[in-house]
Amino acid sequence: MSQILVEGLSKTFRVAERKPGLLGAVGGLFQRKYRSVDALRDVSFTIYEGELVGYIGPNGAGKSTTIKILSGILVPSSGRCEVDGRIPWKQRRAHVASIGVVFGQRTQLWWDLPVIESFDLLRDIYRITDSVYQQRSDELIEMLDLSELLDTPVRQLSLGQRVRCDIAAALLHAPRILFLDEPTIGLDAVSQLNVRAFIKQISRDQNVTVLLTTHNLDDIEVLCDRILVLSDGQLLMDGSIADLRKQYGEGRYVAVELESFASTAPEHETLVVERSDSHILFSLESDVPEFVDEVLRQYPVKDLLITHPPIERIVAEMYQAERIEH
Amino acid sequence: MQSLTVALLRSYVSVVAARFRVLLQYRAAALAGVATQIFWGCIKLMVLGAFYAVAVTTPPMTFTAIVAYVWLGQVLFGLLPSNHDPELQGLFTSGGVAYELLRPLDLYWFWFARTLAFRTAPTLSRMVPGIIFATLVLPLIGLPEWALPAPASVAHGLMFLLSFVVTVMLSCAITILITISMFWMIEGRGISTFMYGVVPVFSGMIVPLPLFPDWMQPFLYWQPFRGLCDVPFRIYSGDIPLAMASQEIMLQVMWTVILVLFGYGLIARARVRLVVQGG
Numbered sequence: 001m002s003q004i005l006v007e008g009l010s011k012t013f014r015v016a017e018r019k020p021g022l023l024g025a026v027g028g029l030f031q032r033k034y035r036s037v038d039a040l041r042d043v044s045f046t047i048y049e050g051e052l053v054g055y056i057g058p059n060g061a062g063k064s065t066t067i068k069i070l071s072g073i074l075v076p077s078s079g080r081c082e083v084d085g086r087i088p089w090k091q092r093r094a095h096v097a098s099i100g101v102v103f104g105q106r107t108q109l110w111w112d113l114p115v116i117e118s119f120d121l122l123r124d125i126y127r128i129t130d131s132v133y134q135q136r137s138d139e140l141i142e143m144l145d146l147s148e149l150l151d152t153p154v155r156q157l158s159l160g161q162r163v164r165c166d167i168a169a170a171l172l173h174a175p176r177i178l179f180l181d182e183p184t185i186g187l188d189a190v191s192q193l194n195v196r197a198f199i200k201q202i203s204r205d206q207n208v209t210v211l212l213t214t215h216n217l218d219d220i221e222v223l224c225d226r227i228l229v230l231s232d233g234q235l236l237m238d239g240s241i242a243d244l245r246k247q248y249g250e251g252r253y254v255a256v257e258l259e260s261f262a263s264t265a266p267e268h269e270t271l272v273v274e275r276s277d278s279h280i281l282f283s284l285e286s287d288v289p290e291f292v293d294e295v296l297r298q299y300p301v302k303d304l305l306i307t308h309p310p311i312e313r314i315v316a317e318m319y320q321a322e323r324i325e326h
Numbered sequence: 327m328q329s330l331t332v333a334l335l336r337s338y339v340s341v342v343a344a345r346f347r348v349l350l351q352y353r354a355a356a357l358a359g360v361a362t363q364i365f366w367g368c369i370k371l372m373v374l375g376a377f378y379a380v381a382v383t384t385p386p387m388t389f390t391a392i393v394a395y396v397w398l399g400q401v402l403f404g405l406l407p408s409n410h411d412p413e414l415q416g417l418f419t420s421g422g423v424a425y426e427l428l429r430p431l432d433l434y435w436f437w438f439a440r441t442l443a444f445r446t447a448p449t450l451s452r453m454v455p456g457i458i459f460a461t462l463v464l465p466l467i468g469l470p471e472w473a474l475p476a477p478a479s480v481a482h483g484l485m486f487l488l489s490f491v492v493t494v495m496l497s498c499a500i501t502i503l504i505t506i507s508m509f510w511m512i513e514g515r516g517i518s519t520f521m522y523g524v525v526p527v528f529s530g531m532i533v534p535l536p537l538f539p540d541w542m543q544p545f546l547y548w549q550p551f552r553g554l555c556d557v558p559f560r561i562y563s564g565d566i567p568l569a570m571a572s573q574e575i576m577l578q579v580m581w582t583v584i585l586v587l588f589g590y591g592l593i594a595r596a597r598v599r600l601v602v603q604g605g
Binding site for chain 2: 075096097103124
């Protein structure tokens with residue numbers, strides 16, 4: 001059953017503009033100029049129950065705006081949007097009681113309160129009964145390994161600790177839908193792995209629908225069955241990672257490790273992506289076997305590896321291609 | 327249905343309690359507040375006492391009523407809606423307002439609850455030393471005529487408490503308007519500075535309102551800020567007779583309701599044009 005339905009969604013912001021300098025500042029007092037910014041243009045997609053969907057796109061593409069509309073915070077300029085049959089911004093209070101949201105860059109916990117008091121306050125705000133709360137919070141504290149942190153005021157937590165607490169806070173009321181806006185931003189490698197493992201776990205075990213935005217494509221590769229790519233307010237792609245590769249990255253990377261230094265053959269110069277004394281990385285569009293043959297003959301090869309282009313490259317190319325078209 | 331209402335009420339009460347606990351922590355601020363209150367209380371009494379000593383006509387209030395007015399004002403200074411909660415200010419500049427809208431609470435009453443804690447917690451922590459000074463210390467050091475007198479009668483005391491509850495609500499309703507203005511301005515300091523000039527004067531905090539010239543009295547009577555100091559303080563001292571007290575309290579209630587409805591309407595309008603700062 002479709003759980004999140006978005007059809008022709010658009011959002012235009014009106015932004016006050018000001019000329020630079022003192023004159024501009026004074027002028028702004030009398031006459032304001034406004035500029036329209038289209039944050040979202042005619043975006044449509046459907047998400048089904050239990051899906052784990054990645055939402056990617058360059059900065060300013062409109063990802064966060066989408067999340068904020070879906071969670072009832074912002075009102076769109078036009079288009080239709082239903083989550084569990086509700087219109088988020090019209091039935092805001094009923095809606096937010098059944099979703100969980102984390103904005104990785106800011107906390108929803110009370111800065112000056114110990115973590116556990118923030119949780120208790122959320123229990124009262126979401127009107128969770130004591131027995132349900134006890135069970136749920138114990139479970140989350142255990143899964144996210146928070147027991148050591150509970151008495152610490154939020155302002156004293158490290159970023160990784162804080163994000164873990166924030167994720168727990170978003171799930172206390174057992175929402176069926178979870179929106180994560182850059183949950184792994186700024187986290188070290190270990191924290192990233194922990195957060196990812198947790199997201200995977202609740203998606204799998206509790207069938208929670210997850211929509212997550214990120215710039216970290218490892219998140220996407222490890223977690224998501226499906227990705228939505230947004231650029232400049234428009235949806236570029238909706239499909240699996242395999243689809244993305246098929247559409248934009250048919251090529252292969254050939255990584256060569258050399259026995260000893262050898263200069264790159266002139267006819268191969270254009271194919272080189274990275275080069276060091278003992279390594280060369282080539283990018284190929286086609287004819288991989290023939291090329292490998294050539295490499296083995298021309299270079300003192302110690303080892304050779306053929307891979308898919310990393311997803312970062314594919315996405316970067318996709319963003320760039322989009323920009324040129326505009 | 328009833329249990330739902332109770333649960334809903336409990337969530338607002340929890341919001342007040344949590345914020346209250348945090349705000350009670352600021353000891354240095356409380357101490358500074360107490361010292362300032364007492365200092366200004368003495369200065370005001372010296373100035374007003376000097377005027378009363380040389381008055382050629384009978385002043386509109388007795389000096390005892392003035393003393394009560396001044397000390398109640400000093401002790402309850404923190405209730406004046408002349409600033410706004412920096413925590414809520416932070417939400418607007420950082421975009422944290424997004425999380426506020428994620429709570430299954432009515433935004434107006436959610437913020438009202440926080441504002442209530444913001445207005446009452448610091449006041450409560452500063453009130454006690456001020457009252458001790460004004461009621462016990464002053465007579466001991468030989469200034470009994472400057473000490474805070476008891477209410478004019480038990481009935482006056484009870485009416486004062488009733489009026490005072492409305493004062494707290496009125497103060498929150500005005501404070502929250504400053505907060506809501508940030509939907510349009512982002513920065514609340516401009517409005518706060520303006521309020522800091524207007525509110526103490528028109529509430530009676532600077533000079534008791536009955537001492538203003540006669541031609542200003544009709545205007546002073548009908549403006550909302552009077553309900554913050556003038557009404558409860560004069561009921562306390564008996565300067566407003568009991569027969570008039572309920573009418574005065576009704577006027578306070580009227581202003582509170584008007585300002586709550588106004589704020590409620592503004593929030594509804596602001597929601598539609600909301601821009602969350604910082605992406």
